[in-house]
Amino acid sequence: MTDLSHIHAAAAPRTRLAGRLKLALGVFAIMAVVPPVAQALDEPFVVVIATRMMIFAIAALSLDLILGYGALVSFGHAAYLGFGAYAVAILSRAGMDDLLIQILAAMAASAVFALVTGAISLRTRGVYFIMITLAFGQMAFFFFVSFSTLGGDDGVALAARSTIAGMPLLQDAQGMFYATLILLIAVFAGLYRLTLSRFGRVLTGTRESALRMEAIGFRPFPYQLTAYVIAGCLCSVAGVLLANQAIYVSPAYMSWHRAGELIVMLVLGGVGSLTGAMIGGLVTIALEEGLARYSEHWRLGFGMILILVALFSPGGLSGLLRRLGLVRDGK
């Protein structure tokens, strides 16, 4: 009977997990009241910026699955933003304006690309993995640059935003905002469960020691590849939203700068906790918009902030919050 108490003590979610979940719920609550507050303050553009913040939070979350939980540093993750965006552009030209169909198509294209490039990339490790994912990302980038019927380098404007079940729910900024918030919550919740599942344990275990995993009978490759495909599919959702928000699609979404920026978001927010990645995505875009207002050399200021975080808070902003006691540390 004494054994049982140990089982339950160990099986109960650690308070560290509960802490990051609470923090995420707090973020969702704050985001949910942004539109009415912005309206009250007569700052409608804030809603547009907040939508953009959440779109990149989705992208950062998807990257955290492979980078944070799998220790697979992909430098080609922006390609999936592009697949999502171009799925909207291509399908809307063909008369298919439904958001769900566009998301499914974006995911399918991303899954195929991730399956093929992941199967090759995962044969390598460390800096070679970074370089090969960068190379595949650049191949996808140049494919769309040379896609002249879709504007090539210049990109292409969309006729209108996507519809949901035939209704133009995304037309106004608020509809766009809440659709993005709902998808952000869905992606976070899905990944949160996934990282605690059997699959998540195998992925995390491989990050900590691939040798140990093989010694208990796991081959890491199929699990890593599956995570790579899931991450690509979820990132393409952010791409679909990005195209809709800007009503414009261009290869710039999938440039290697963008891929690097996604990694920066994770470093800024803290890797391997999901909440950190989400905060990193939100804060990076907020800083970008905020600092750009003061100076066109805003990247200098952003670089300083990044250096400070890297030097003094290796756990990123979420680690900083934990250390300041704002979020309870369970360890």
Add this chain to the structure above:
Amino acid sequence: MSEALLSVRNLSKSYGALKVTQDVSIDVAEGQIHAIIGPNGAGKTTLISQLSGQLRSNAGQVVYAGEDITRLDMAARVRRGLARSFQLTTLLPGFSALENVALAVQARAGSSFRFFRPAATETALNDEAMTHLASTGLADRASRMAGSLSHGEKRQLELAVALATRPRLLLLDEPLAGTGHDEAARLVDLFAALKSRVTMVLIEHDMDAVFALADKVSVLVYGQIVVTGTPADVRADPKVRAAYLGEEAA
């Protein structure tokens, strides 16, 4: 002796001109503890790594339970019941002791392509993991992070994880290294109790433990088996005294 559970024939591993193991041949009968001793640098850990599938051999053959497993990787060998423990602890530091063992249980209990249900709520995994923790004396450490355990506790956990793979043959690479006197005695008792269920190949520097546990002893010197026999035979062998035991006595 009938068919051996593990039959190693002329196994060799070299790095360039350096021959780490050469023409190693041993037979391990089911239900026995077969110890491999030898001075530092004799190639004992390399041999274990070759047997476990972590290292590819340059020549030779490994037959386990009647099957040639020479070309199988480590994961495939583990699934056939050939598990190992590591000399340098190879645990998952950010996982609790229970989670480390539960993951090994999970490896052979159904698919791990399950994405939704939290693994921590699977009582079948936790219950079995808990019995392995209890049998290695770690029941009260279940919820501690593996990285925060004492050195001796990590050795015990290493063994609990290996047992959770339900091995038929267990390769133990210096399981007592760095453990205190009491912990070592407990592990020796545990190995003796396990013997009826699990065949073991044991590498160990603690000669008291080796001679207390082993049914057979092979002596490895410069990558080659010098002699194989009962503990009494090996102790009396002049080559062994010169190569190994003599050094300690001197």
